[in-house]
Amino acid sequence: MSIKVAIVEDDKSLLDAIAFELEEQGYEVTKDVDGESGVETIKNTKPDIILLDIIMPRMDGFEVLETLKKNEALQDIPVIILSNLGHDADVKKGIELGAKAYFIKASIDIEEMDDKIKEILEKNDSKKE
Amino acid sequence: MRTVLLILGSLTLLFVVAGASQLFAGPAPNSCLPNSIFLLAGSFVVLLLIIFFCQYHLSIDDESLSELMETNEILERKLEQSEKEKQSFATLPxxxxxxxxxxxxxxxxxxxxxxxxxxxxxxxxxxxxxxxxxxxxxxxxxxxxxxxxxxxxxxxxxxxxxxxxxxxxxxxxxxxxxxVTKEKEVDEMKSEFVSLASHQLRTPLTGIQWYAQLLAKKKTGDLNKTQEGFIDEILGNVKRMVKLVEDLLNVSKMERGEKFVLNRQETDILSIVREVISNHRREAEKNNVTITTSPWCGESCLFRVDKEKIVQAFDNIIDNAIIYSQDGGKIEILCHNKNDSIDFFIKDYGIGIPQKQQVLVFDRFYRADNAKQKHPSGTGLGLYLAKAIIEKHGGKIGFISDEGKGTTFYVFLPKDGKNNKAKIKTGFLKKPGS
CATH class of the missing domain: 3.30.450.20 (PAS domain)
Structure with a gap:
């Protein structure tokens, strides 16, 4: 069974690029361009992992994280923040809110995405055990 | 004047005593002294001489006195003025x-x-x-x-x-x-602007990079050699741009007083440097420059460092060594592992740094004249950031350079980030080319 990834990213161009790469790698992908619809999709599809942007319309990434962590059914889904916002305070806030990793989009190669996702999922599984 | 008055006074007294004794006691027998009338007359003449002498000299003393008084007045006025000034200066702070x-x-x-x-x-x-x-x-x-x-x-x-x-x-x-409230506000605004602009720049750069990477991986079909080369050029330029934005963001952070918050983790420092070198091999080849790295000190050296920042520092130093090497040049990278610290030496045989400009090399935005000529698009931020990063880790960075012959940069890093007393083995610090 393929791994389900929810991508919440307001930049359509970047969203399509990651989705293309991950689908190529065999992931099942959902795409959302704002936080609010992202939360809805996550509630409906219960993905294995979430790739989350921070600066988005309607509901930003931090608010999405807070919403997810309050929801018992969703709080254990690992979240990777993918943002170009790279202040130390932002990274700290993201991790404190429960994200498993925080990557600067511009500093990551698209082919690394697959490895990063698998690494986080493995860590998450070993913790559960 | 006193001596003259004393002599004349003594003479008068002599004449008066002699005259008076003769007048009352009568002249002494066989005395050779003139009679009393003459003696008294003599004393009168001498007295007149004294008065004349005194008058003459007293008239000179009057002039001196008035001069003296005038000088005194001037001095008093000056003193008063100086006192006033002193009081006025005292109130300055x-x-x-x-x-x-x-x-x-x-x-x-x-x-x-x-x-x-x-x-x-x-x-x-x-x-x-x-x-x-x-x-x-x-x-x-x-x-x-x-x-x-x-x-x-x-x-x-x-x-x-x-x-x-x-x-x-x-x-x-x-x-x-x-x-400095206003200055701080302006600085803050400037940094915020740089930060915002950099963030906004990152997003389109990410898009270019990711799509070029998808093309390069032939996800959309095969590419011919020329197309592959072009995609490589796009990726190379995007990487440069991303690095520039990173540097700007870091400078902006430092200016906002955020400095560097180090995310220290136990990391193999040698593997970090190896990784940086490996990332630069392609660029070195393009510039017809060879990098030699020997002898490495041991299998691994675990240091508590911020990997990302250390990569950035070495990235900047090695990048410079490649850019400023001559065509066909070589770069030697060595290290000395001491138990509690490590020294790295990055030696190139490139254009070097002009002697007079060496003190400015670590200044923000500074670029040496020959560096600007060889590589006009540099920013002058690389070494500034490298220094800040190394020093934040408790380390030291320096160089020796000969214009036209090359430069050797040295980096000292303490294991725990606390010891900043650099003791560098200087054996490798011979002038490049010597």
Missing amino acids: LEDPSPVLRIDKQGKILFANNASLSLLWNWKKYIGEEVPKHIKEKIIHILEKGKNDEIETKVRGRILSFKVTPIVDEGYLNLYGRD
Whole structure:
């Protein structure tokens, strides 16, 4: 069974690029361009992992994280923040809110995405055990 | 004049005594002295001489006296003027619109001018009392060091920056304050702008990079050699742009006083440097430059460092070594592993740094003249950031260089980030080309 990834990213161009790469790698992908619809999709599809942007319309990434962590059914889904916002305070806030990793989009190669996702999922599984 | 008067006076006395004795006792038998009338007349003449002499000289003394009095008046006026000036200068720090304070080695306020009153009010302190603890600790430290320094403090929403001058011999410090609130606001706005602009730049760059990477991986079909080359060029340029934005963001962070928050983790420092070198091999090949790395010291060296930042520092140093190497040149990278620290040497045989410009090399945005000619698009931020990163890790960075022959950069890193007493084996620090 393929791994389900929810991508919440307001930049359509970047969203399509990651989705293309991950689908190529065999992931099942959902795409959302704002936080609010992202939360809805996550509630409906219960993905294995979430790739989350921070600066988005309607509901930003931090608010999405807070919403997810309050929801018992969703709080254990690992979240990777993918943002170009790279202040130390932002990274700290993201991790404190429960994200498993925080990557600067511009500093990551698209082919690394697959490895990063698998690494986080493995860590998450070993913790559960 | 006194001697003349004494002689004349003695003569008069002699004449009067002799004359008077002859007049009352009669002339002595066989005396050779003239009779009393002549003696008294003589004494009268000498007396006249005295009066004449005195009058003559007294008239000169009058002139001198008036001159003297005039000089005295001038002196008195000058003295008065100087006293006034002294008093006026003494009020200079008092009337200074900026805060001026003098604090002794116990932290006691010895002097505070009018402009310092709001600060004292804020501290709830009077002259003669001790400054607040956090200020006291800082200034005592400055007095111990004996070097001018600066401290900042906030008063009712304003930011005051004090230049602190320790007067070690007297055991006190003078503090000259300046309201820097406006400057800080402007700096903050500038940094925020750079930060925002950099963030906005990152997003389209990410898009270009990711799509070029998808093409390069032939996800959309095969590419011919020329197309592959073009995609490589796009990716190379995007990487440069991303790095520039990173550098700008880091400088902006440092200016906002965020400095570097190091995310230290136990990491193999050698593998970090190896990784940086490996990432630069392609660029080195393109520039027809070879990189040799031997002998490496051991399999691994675990250091507590911020990997991302250390990569950035070495990235900048090695990048420079490649860019400023001559065509067909070589770069040697060596290290000396000591138990509690490690030294790296990055030696190139490139254009070198002109002697007179060497002191400025680590300055922000500074670029040596020959560097600008060889590589016009550099930013002058690379070494500035490398230095900040290495020093934040408790390390040291330096170089020796000969224009036209090359440069050797050395980096010293302590294992725990605490020991900043660099002891570098200088064997490798021979002038490049020698």
